Amino acid sequence: MKIAILGGDGFVGWPTALHLSDAGHDVHIIDNLSRRWIDTELGVQSLTPMDSIQERTRIWHAETGRRIHFHLIDLAGDYQLLKNWLDAHRPDAIVHFAQQRAAPYSMKSDRHKNYTVNNNVSASHNLLNAMVELELDAHLVHLGTMGVYGYSTVGAAIPEGYLPVGIETMSGETVQQEILYPANPGSIYHMTKCLDQLLFQFYAKNDGVRITDLHQGIVWGTHTPQTARHPQLINRFDYDGDYGTVLNRFLIQAAIGYPLTVHGTGGQTRAFIHIRDCVRCVEIALNNPPARGDRVEIFNQMTETHRVRDLAELVSRLTGAKIAMLPNPRKEAAENELVVNNDKFLALGLNPTRLEDGLLEEVVEVAKKFAYRVDRSRVPATAAWTREIAPRIDRDPEGTALKSVS
Ligand code: USQ
Numbered sequence: 249m250k251i252a253i254l255g256g257d258g259f260v261g262w263p264t265a266l267h268l269s270d271a272g273h274d275v276h277i278i279d280n281l282s283r284r285w286i287d288t289e290l291g292v293q294s295l296t297p298m299d300s301i302q303e304r305t306r307i308w309h310a311e312t313g314r315r316i317h318f319h320l321i322d323l324a325g326d327y328q329l330l331k332n333w334l335d336a337h338r339p340d341a342i343v344h345f346a347q348q349r350a351a352p353y354s355m356k357s358d359r360h361k362n363y364t365v366n367n368n369v370s371a372s373h374n375l376l377n378a379m380v381e382l383e384l385d386a387h388l389v390h391l392g393t394m395g396v397y398g399y400s401t402v403g404a405a406i407p408e409g410y411l412p413v414g415i416e417t418m419s420g421e422t423v424q425q426e427i428l429y430p431a432n433p434g435s436i437y438h439m440t441k442c443l444d445q446l447l448f449q450f451y452a453k454n455d456g457v458r459i460t461d462l463h464q465g466i467v468w469g470t471h472t473p474q475t476a477r478h479p480q481l482i483n484r485f486d487y488d489g490d491y492g493t494v495l496n497r498f499l500i501q502a503a504i505g506y507p508l509t510v511h512g513t514g515g516q517t518r519a520f521i522h523i524r525d526c527v528r529c530v531e532i533a534l535n536n537p538p539a540r541g542d543r544v545e546i547f548n549q550m551t552e553t554h555r556v557r558d559l560a561e562l563v564s565r566l567t568g569a570k571i572a573m574l575p576n577p578r579k580e581a582a583e584n585e586l587v588v589n590n591d592k593f594l595a596l597g598l599n600p601t602r603l604e605d606g607l608l609e610e611v612v613e614v615a616k617k618f619a620y621r622v623d624r625s626r627v628p629a630t631a632a633w634t635r636e637i638a639p640r641i642d643r644d645p646e647g648t649a650l651k652s653v654s
Contacts, residue, residue, distance in 0.1 A: 255345030398432025409546025465519030465550030503615030514557025515583030
């Protein structure tokens with residue numbers, strides 16, 4: 249297949265591009281390099297040293313003989329350029345990662361909220377709009393989030409996108425329907441993914457666009473077999489308070505002797521998936537497209553759920569790291585249960601990589617190797633969800649004034 253990977257320079261996009269190229273597909277990365285600009289804005293860098301996208305693709309070609317093409321296009325900002333590219337290349341499938349993906353970044357200020365909404369919603373809408381206008385019948389696979397559901401369940405597993413409901417009509421009968429699971433975003437970032445769902449629903453219904461939406465959990469790990477093939481193919485790896493995600497942050501913190509930054513009681517339960525499984529899931533989704541006229545296909549792209557404080561204890565047992573219970577910068581439930589249905593990927597052959605598979609140590613090793621690149625002052629999460637929460641946030645870079653350390 250000719251596959252366009254929008255956002256192919258990012259944390260999940262880059263390993264996906266390599267995985268699909270390795271599998272023999274003709275891969276084209278489209279990216280505006282915004283993630284690199286945000287590093288510059290925040291004054292942080294990936295823990296792992298990352299080459300330019302051109303250098304990365306050159307090394308991939310030298311290693312494998314396969315070409316990955318790179319095109320510098322801003323989906324949200326340059327509609328005409330995007331449309332011209334799609335018209336000229338007419339890909340069979342489009343994988344859409346090209347969105348601002350960090351909840352804390354989206355909540356930093358009014359400017360960051362505006363940026364996230366404008367960028368993410370315009371990127372998706374420009375793409376859908378151009379596909380219809382060009383009569384491009386490509387399968388669109390979008391990276392969504394588990395966060396569209398919210399994280400509290402009513403004692404039932406979260407289904408894959410749709411909820412069966414019985415509606416009592418005026419004549420007293422009960423009509424059965426399946427509706428999109430009620431959206432319950434916890435940040436501006438997550439909200440944009442909820443808005444995406446409505447855009448997809450409309451374009452699938454109105455124009456027959458074939459769409460798969462992947463509701464992904466929190467990614468952990470860094471290497472895939474392809475990124476490990478050469479030091480210059482290494483994936484980016486975020487540790488800072490805005491872009492680092494919880495388990496990877498704990499593993500990096502353990503490697504640099506920084507007390508593990510548990511927010512609140514650590515009672516938040518979330519869904520997780522290893523980066524190796526993310527790229528496999530995208531491939532499985534690409535191989536199982538919906539038919540024209542079908543409703544949006546939705547998969548829950550996660551393999552296990554864990555409570556944040558259990559993860560901290562696990563990492564602490566493994567590495568001897570201390571645990572710090574910090575004021576929570578977010579507005580979220582202090583404790584929640586989470587049960588998620590992921591039967592569809594399992595039925596299609598996904599063999600999950602679990603925490604117990606020994607890959608936690610691999611991440612700690614990577615973190616130790618590049619520990620010299622860490623700016624400890626960028627570890628605390630400082631983006632507060634509301635003005636009331638802001639004064640509670642501890643900005644002490646070395647963690648010496650942490651609320652409690654065990
Ligand atoms: N947390 C800590 N300590 C930290 C960092 C986070 O206790 O140092 C807590 C947070 O308060 C939250 C949980 O861990 O309760 C998860 O936070 P996170 O930063 O790992 O994940 P989140 O903000 O939800 O976002 C990440 C990705 C996003 C993706 C989402 C999937 O950045 O792109 O969509 O995970 S999900 O969480 O399932 O919605």
